[in-house]
Amino acid sequence: MVSSTTQGLHGDDVDFESTWTTLASSFKEIHTKNASKLSYEELYRHAYRIVLKKKGEVLYGRVRDFEKEWLSQTVAASIQGLVTGSLRSGAHGSAAVTTANERREAGWRFLKGLKEAWQDHQLCMSMLADVLMYMDRVYCTDHRRPSIFITAMNLFRDCILLSKSSSEADSLTILAILNGIILDQIQMERDGDIIDKHLIKSCVYMLEGLYEADQEVEEQRLYVTSFETDFLNASREFYRKEGEFLLRESDAGAYCRHTQRRITEEQDRCRSTLSETTTPKIEQVVEDELVRNKLRELIEMESGVRHMIDNDRSADLRLMYILNSKVDPLKKELTSAIQQRIKEMGAEINAAAIAASQAQPAPAADAEGDKPKAPGDRALSQQTVAALKWVEDVLNLKDKYDSFWKFSFDSDQGMQKAISSSFTDFINSATFTRSSEYISLFIDENMKKGIKGKTETEVDQVLEKAIILLQYVQDKDMFERYYKKHLCRRLLMNKSLSNDVEKQMISRMKVEQGNNFTLKLEAMFKDMTISEELTTGFKGHVAKLGDADAARAELAINVLTSMTWPLETMGSSGDNEESRKMRCIFPPAIERIKKSFEKYYSDKHSGRQLTWLANMGSADLRATFPKVQTKEGIKERKHELNVSTYAMVILLLFNDIPASQSITFEEIQAKTNIPTSDLVRNLQSLAVAPKTRILIKEPMSKDVKPTDRFSFNEGFSGKFHKIKVGVVTAGNKVETDKERQSTEEKNNESRGFCIDAAVVRIMKQRKELTHQQLVTETLSQLATQFKPDINMIKKKIESLIEREYLERIDEAKVPSYRYLA
Amino acid sequence: MAQQSTDYVTLVSSDGFEFKLQRSAATVSGAIKRMLDPISNFTEAQTNTCTFENINGVVLEKVCEYLYYNEKHKNNKDVPDMDIPPELCLELLMAADFLDGESCTAVCLISNADTGLV
Numbered sequence: 001m002v003s004s005t006t007q008g009l010h011g012d013d014v015d016f017e018s019t020w021t022t023l024a025s026s027f028k029e030i031h032t033k034n035a036s037k038l039s040y041e042e043l044y045r046h047a048y049r050i051v052l053k054k055k056g057e058v059l060y061g062r063v064r065d066f067e068k069e070w071l072s073q074t075v076a077a078s079i080q081g082l083v084t085g086s087l088r089s090g091a092h093g094s095a096a097v098t099t100a101n102e103r104r105e106a107g108w109r110f111l112k113g114l115k116e117a118w119q120d121h122q123l124c125m126s127m128l129a130d131v132l133m134y135m136d137r138v139y140c141t142d143h144r145r146p147s148i149f150i151t152a153m154n155l156f157r158d159c160i161l162l163s164k165s166s167s168e169a170d171s172l173t174i175l176a177i178l179n180g181i182i183l184d185q186i187q188m189e190r191d192g193d194i195i196d197k198h199l200i201k202s203c204v205y206m207l208e209g210l211y212e213a214d215q216e217v218e219e220q221r222l223y224v225t226s227f228e229t230d231f232l233n234a235s236r237e238f239y240r241k242e243g244e245f246l247l248r249e250s251d252a253g254a255y256c257r258h259t260q261r262r263i264t265e266e267q268d269r270c271r272s273t274l275s276e277t278t279t280p281k282i283e284q285v286v287e288d289e290l291v292r293n294k295l296r297e298l299i300e301m302e303s304g305v306r307h308m309i310d311n312d313r314s315a316d317l318r319l320m321y322i323l324n325s326k327v328d329p330l331k332k333e334l335t336s337a338i339q340q341r342i343k344e345m346g347a348e349i350n351a352a353a354i355a356a357s358q359a360q361p362a363p364a365a366d367a368e369g370d371k372p373k374a375p376g377d378r379a380l381s382q383q384t385v386a387a388l389k390w391v392e393d394v395l396n397l398k399d400k401y402d403s404f405w406k407f408s409f410d411s412d413q414g415m416q417k418a419i420s421s422s423f424t425d426f427i428n429s430a431t432f433t434r435s436s437e438y439i440s441l442f443i444d445e446n447m448k449k450g451i452k453g454k455t456e457t458e459v460d461q462v463l464e465k466a467i468i469l470l471q472y473v474q475d476k477d478m479f480e481r482y483y484k485k486h487l488c489r490r491l492l493m494n495k496s497l498s499n500d501v502e503k504q505m506i507s508r509m510k511v512e513q514g515n516n517f518t519l520k521l522e523a524m525f526k527d528m529t530i531s532e533e534l535t536t537g538f539k540g541h542v543a544k545l546g547d548a549d550a551a552r553a554e555l556a557i558n559v560l561t562s563m564t565w566p567l568e569t570m571g572s573s574g575d576n577e578e579s580r581k582m583r584c585i586f587p588p589a590i591e592r593i594k595k596s597f598e599k600y601y602s603d604k605h606s607g608r609q610l611t612w613l614a615n616m617g618s619a620d621l622r623a624t625f626p627k628v629q630t631k632e633g634i635k636e637r638k639h640e641l642n643v644s645t646y647a648m649v650i651l652l653l654f655n656d657i658p659a660s661q662s663i664t665f666e667e668i669q670a671k672t673n674i675p676t677s678d679l680v681r682n683l684q685s686l687a688v689a690p691k692t693r694i695l696i697k698e699p700m701s702k703d704v705k706p707t708d709r710f711s712f713n714e715g716f717s718g719k720f721h722k723i724k725v726g727v728v729t730a731g732n733k734v735e736t737d738k739e740r741q742s743t744e745e746k747n748n749e750s751r752g753f754c755i756d757a758a759v760v761r762i763m764k765q766r767k768e769l770t771h772q773q774l775v776t777e778t779l780s781q782l783a784t785q786f787k788p789d790i791n792m793i794k795k796k797i798e799s800l801i802e803r804e805y806l807e808r809i810d811e812a813k814v815p816s817y818r819y820l821a
Numbered sequence: 822m823a824q825q826s827t828d829y830v831t832l833v834s835s836d837g838f839e840f841k842l843q844r845s846a847a848t849v850s851g852a853i854k855r856m857l858d859p860i861s862n863f864t865e866a867q868t869n870t871c872t873f874e875n876i877n878g879v880v881l882e883k884v885c886e887y888l889y890y891n892e893k894h895k896n897n898k899d900v901p902d903m904d905i906p907p908e909l910c911l912e913l914l915m916a917a918d919f920l921d922g923e924s925c926t927a928v929c930l931i932s933n934a935d936t937g938l939v
Contacts, residue, residue: 037864039864039865044852045874123860
């Protein structure tokens with residue numbers, strides 16, 4: 001020993017070589033785990049002295065060389081000893097030579113050996129660094145050298161990890177083998193084996209602690225540069241193959257579940273075996289390979305989205321949704337698959353409705369052929385059923401997708417929009433134009449029968465459903481037209497079950513569609529109220545006149561504003577013109593009341609003209625039939641007949657003639673002036689229908705011909721006191737094609753006015769606009785009411801130019817218009 | 822031979838003086854701390870005794886005094902100056918450097934500045 005106790009802190013010359021020899025032999029002791037024999041103080045003092053004598057540089061170099069020699073001779077040899085043939089081939093990927101078990105064992109031994117070598121190295125180096133603390137503190141800091149510990153760690157990288165695994169020139173580095181083994185082990189785990197996660201984790205720690213170069217840059221960690229890349233590539237390959245296999249071999253639901261499991265597995269693996277920093281990257285890989293690249297195939301699989309929807313597999317759909325949202329926040333693929341399915345199903349419903357409406361009535365129905373129904377009527381009711389079925393089907397479909405939306409799609413906003421737009425698409429599809437009518441019909445049916453005996457909440461639901469459907473309809477004006485028509489019938493014929501519900505419906509529509517939409521509907525209700533008042537008022541008026549005549553007929557009147565009520569649709573089909581020209585001739589008793597009411601009304605409201613619509617009214621008659629021998633004896637039979645106004649007029653004719661006498665069809669028509677078709681229908685119900693055969697027709701047949709003769713049926717008998725003579729009318733029915741045509745024509749007409757108004761409104765405000773802008777603005781203005789036809793807009797613009805509301809701007813580059821005040 | 826880490830450790834000077842002091846106080850010095858580190862397990866760690874071949878009793882006593890002074894005042898502000906005899910300053914400074922006690926070195930430097938030595 002050079003140092004002497006008398007030298008104190010500032011010792012004299014130090015013999016470097018002999019001091020180093022002492023240190024080196026002590027270092028060897030440390031490496032062989034014999035440190036307990038050594039005195040720290042002594043070693044520290046030696047190093048201290050050397051550095052104090054400015055020999056730090058030499059010492060640093062010596063220590064580095066010492067470590068290099070130690071690592072590359074002692075440690076490297078022991079590591080190389082662990083590299084067996086099976087590992088080398090395993091790392092090459094040709095696993096065929098050895099069994100998985102052998103490979104796992106050999107791999108385990110290698111990892112364990114490497115881990116121990118690394119841990120020993122770390123421990124020894126930290127002891128060395130402690131002893132050389134003074135060198136680190138003074139020499140390394142002053143000369144900006146990395147601390148001896150870091151240098152030694154880098155030596156481990158260079159001398160062990162980057163060294164060849166055997167003496168052969170082309171052999172792999174230890175690092176490559178290590179990577180290969182870890183990948184191999186991970187693959188074993190993916191295949192269901194159990195591996196030593198802690199061991200791998202330790203090796204990963206080692207890779208994370210070492211850097212590619214001597215600078216410690218986070219991205220240059222060996223883990224990132226060497227292992228992670230290999231790992232991601234291998235995983236990508238594995239999952240690509242697995243994805244292909246699964247697509248071939250299993251169904252979509254299982255695929256989704258499997259993928260979900262794989263993702264969780266990889267997350268766990270990163271946590272327990274690898275590094276957390278890899279988690280997002282491997283997730284990305286799995287998502288890429290199992291989801292993004294396979295999504296389309298997956299959705300289109302036989303057991304894909306379509307199958308899931310059809311079989312209500314909401315759990316599977318939910319998985320599908322989760323997977324899709326992982327790779328695409330907009331979920332385009334799934335959304336479009338869903339949309340397509342909705343359209344398909346919608347088209348099926350539409351097709352079914354069309355088919356049902358065109359189908360001939362089943363032959364069984366002909367058995368009850370004596371019912372007073374023309375074949376056309378039956379076709380109509382067939383259509384009505386089709387309409388109701390259509391609405392039910394659409395609502396069911398909507399319910400189905402709503403529940404998917406809720407349970408499987410996390411109530412996703414974009415998804416909801418997509419579903420809605422698909423519903424809109426098929427409900428308004430060009431091949432199916434009856435949706436407005438069908439929806440209105442559905443409401444009509446419910447108002448008349450459906451809500452009977454239902455609780456308030458159930459009624460609410462029905463209304464809600466109707467409103468939902470209404471939201472999808474683009475041609476709102478069409479719907480309004482139909483609704484008005486149906487409402488009109490309900491109101492005038494007192495068929496509506498509850499006025500409250502009607503009003504609720506209107507107020508709901510008001511919320512949805514705005515004031516404009518319900519204005520006329522509300523006006524209809526107002527007319528009804530006013531009419532009630534008028535009726536009572538008139539009754540009072542008549543009573544006051546003191547003309548109390550028991551035989552006098554009572555009058556209940558509905559005064560309807562002709563603009564608000566779709567009266568033309570109330571008439572019988574086809575011959576509206578005729579009915580308008582022909583005024584029905586009332587019997588004198590009725591005519592008197594009519595006159596008196598007209599007077600009463602014009603006293604109240606001057607300047608208004610009343611037009612009597614006999615085809616819409618009804619009348620109660622008290623009829624007395626002559627005494628006939630019955631089981632209970634001879635007795636006069638009285639019946640109260642509820643008939644249409646026309647039927648009343650017809651029946652009253654027979655009051656004036658002897659019972660035995662008969663009149664011809666032509667005579668009746670001449671006396672009453674009832675339009676032919678109405679007359680035919682009324683006579684049919686009075687003389688042909690078996691239960692209400694009050695008149696006798698000659699010859700007896702189903703059809704009514706102009707040459708037929710009619711006489712009063714004295715022998716008529718009915719089971720009940722009150723008898724309702726149903727007129728064969730198209731009540732709650734889908735329109736015939738002819739009606740539809742006329743409805744559409746009328747609709748187009750009113751649309752024309754709307755477009756006119758919109759164009760003028762826009763131009764008045766903007767003064768000048770290009771054609772394109774004008775069309776766009778018009779479209780957007782009218783969007784809430786209906787979807788206008790572009791050609792129609794063009795035509796309307798033309799006609800406005802003709803009428804000199806607009807003019808073309810000749811000098812403009814693009815076609816433009818100017819507003820003419 | 823292997824001994825448990827104790828609460829007290831012994832520091833021995835080159836001329837044989839022994840100072841027993843609390844481990845927590847002594848390990849303020851980086852060198853002493855590493856010396857006694859049970860993980861490295863050098864002889865000092867086993868015997869809980871550090872012998873300093875290059876520090877005499879007078880200096881080591883002052884070092885110990887400082888270690889306790891530091892332990893006592895480590896969380897306080899406005900602490901009274903430690904009394905350092907000028908003749909010990911240089912040796913103390915070197916001891917502080919050797920023992921890797923940064924705060925100790927600073928205290929010595931201040932004292933030296935007071936006495937005009939540095």
